[in-house]
Amino acid sequence: MENKNTDPARIHTSVLLNEIIQWLNPKSGGRYLDGTLGMGGHSSAILEAGGPDCQLVGLDRDEEALELAGVRLAPFGERANRFHLAFSHFEAALDELGWDKIDGVVLDLGVSSLHLDEAARGFSFIKDGPLDMRMDPSGGMPPASTLVNKGSFSDLTRILRLYGEEPMAPRIVKAIIKAREEKKIETTLELASIVEKAYPAKRRAQSRNHPATKTFQGLRIAVNSELDELSEFLRLIPERLNPGARVAIISFHSLEDRVVKRSFREEARECTCPPRQPICTCGKKARLKVLTKKPQLPGEEELENNPRSRSAKLRVAERIDG
Numbered sequence: 277m278e279n280k281n282t283d284p285a286r287i288h289t290s291v292l293l294n295e296i297i298q299w300l301n302p303k304s305g306g307r308y309l310d311g312t313l314g315m316g317g318h319s320s321a322i323l324e325a326g327g328p329d330c331q332l333v334g335l336d337r338d339e340e341a342l343e344l345a346g347v348r349l350a351p352f353g354e355r356a357n358r359f360h361l362a363f364s365h366f367e368a369a370l371d372e373l374g375w376d377k378i379d380g381v382v383l384d385l386g387v388s389s390l391h392l393d394e395a396a397r398g399f400s401f402i403k404d405g406p407l408d409m410r411m412d413p414s415g416g417m418p419p420a421s422t423l424v425n426k427g428s429f430s431d432l433t434r435i436l437r438l439y440g441e442e443p444m445a446p447r448i449v450k451a452i453i454k455a456r457e458e459k460k461i462e463t464t465l466e467l468a469s470i471v472e473k474a475y476p477a478k479r480r481a482q483s484r485n486h487p488a489t490k491t492f493q494g495l496r497i498a499v500n501s502e503l504d505e506l507s508e509f510l511r512l513i514p515e516r517l518n519p520g521a522r523v524a525i526i527s528f529h530s531l532e533d534r535v536v537k538r539s540f541r542e543e544a545r546e547c548t549c550p551p552r553q554p555i556c557t558c559g560k561k562a563r564l565k566v567l568t569k570k571p572q573l574p575g576e577e578e579l580e581n582n583p584r585s586r587s588a589k590l591r592v593a594e595r596i597d598g
Contacts, residue, residue: 290317291585292526295572296382299524299592302326306379309370310334311363311509316345318382323352333357333369337412337500362412364508370516377516381523385506385532386588387496399496401468401488407461409492409499420495424452424461439503439531440494448474448491467491493529503535510539514563517595522567528587533571540566540593564593 290296296318302308302325310319313334323332332355336342342358349356359369363383370378387399398408398420407421423432429449436445451474452461461467468488472480475487497503513523527533543564547556571589578585 289582289584290314290321291384291386291582291588292572292574292578292590293317293321295590296524296526297321297325299567299590300380300382300522302330302380305329306331307375307377308332309366309378309381311366311381311383312336312385313345313358314341314384316348318384319345319356320348320352322380322382323349323355328355331355331357333359333366333373333375335359335361335363335366335369337362337415339412339414362415362505364505364512366509367512367516377518377521379518379521381513381517381521383506383509383523383525385502385526386528386584395464398464399492401464401471401486401492404463404465407464407467409496411500417499417501420499421460421462423495423498424467425456429453435498436491436494438494439497440490440492441530442490442494444475444479447476450474464492497531503531506532506535507539510536510543514543514595519595519597521595522592523564523595524590524592526588526590527571528589533589533591536591537571540564540591543593562596565596567592567594 300308300322302322304327306326308322308326308330310322310332313319313336316334319332319334323330334345334349334356336345336358337360339360342360346358349358357369357373361369370376395403395405398405407419407424409420410417423435427435432449432452433445436442436448442448448471451470452467455461455470461470468486471488471491472486475483480487517523525536527536544562544566546560546562547558548560549556549558568591571591574585574588
């Protein structure tokens with residue numbers, strides 16, 4: 277493995293780390309879930325803060341990240357448990373450990389430095405590599421190249437509009453289809469160049485980000501079913517939280533943040549009956565209390581030390597008796 281002997285802390289800097297520890301406030305004897313283990317930054321901080329009786333289970337779809345996290349979490353011994361799972365399947369890990377409820381959860385939905393910096397993973401439009409973008413290549417999902425080379429005009433346009441929030445979607449998809457008629461699009465830089473040339477010159481000159489940023493985001497979300505994954509997790513997690521347990525979620529684009537915001541708000545509502553209905557018949561009880569009215573953002577010091585944190589938004593909710 278390319279990064280096997282590399283210090284995980286040097287590869288990836290965990291975003292909003294201090295804020296996560298402050299909100300979760302790990303306790304002795306507590307059980308915690310890190311649904312996006314990555315290279316173990318948030319997990320190691322939780323175990324450190326919680327003391328010698330604190331336990332944690334970490335999940336990740338990426339086997340390379342799991343191995344690197346194992347190096348970082350080795351000092352915690354059996355208190356740190358790792359599973360090769362998507363975070364929406366967290367219940368399988370809890371059940372295997374015999375954990376009915378947990379005392380806190382963190383999700384960091386950002387793409388890790390491991391993915392961005394390793395050209396072979398196909399996430400970067402700066403470094404050339406195969407057009408892959410799968411977080412778990414062993415999971416049976418088709419790579420981004422399949423979408424790009426076989427997707428219809430309507431499907432690709434929908435992906436770029438919905439998941440990439442790309443206003444130039446139709447124009448970009450036309451350029452992709454024209455290019456693939458001549459030659460299969462196989463690498464990240466090939467696709468990035470097609471997108472860049474499809475962008476109007478004026479927009480290209482005025483853009484703060486690379487023209488391919490939103491296209492790559494849209495394809496990555498589609499390839500990994502990221503929004504479906506998040507929605508399923510949010511549906512299931514309240515039932516496995518102890519009263520007072522907190523769930524902290526860091527998102528990096530408006531689509532994810534919107535899903536988290538709406539789910540927290542829905543779980544905090546008592547009744548969904550029509551306003552004019554005199555008696556509640558739905559029986560819905562609030563399960564969460566929203567603790568962050570607005571998302572918490574990185575401070576100036578973190579932004580200076582870790583520019584990749586600039587898009588991060590943290591929302592936190594607490595389980596209540598319901």
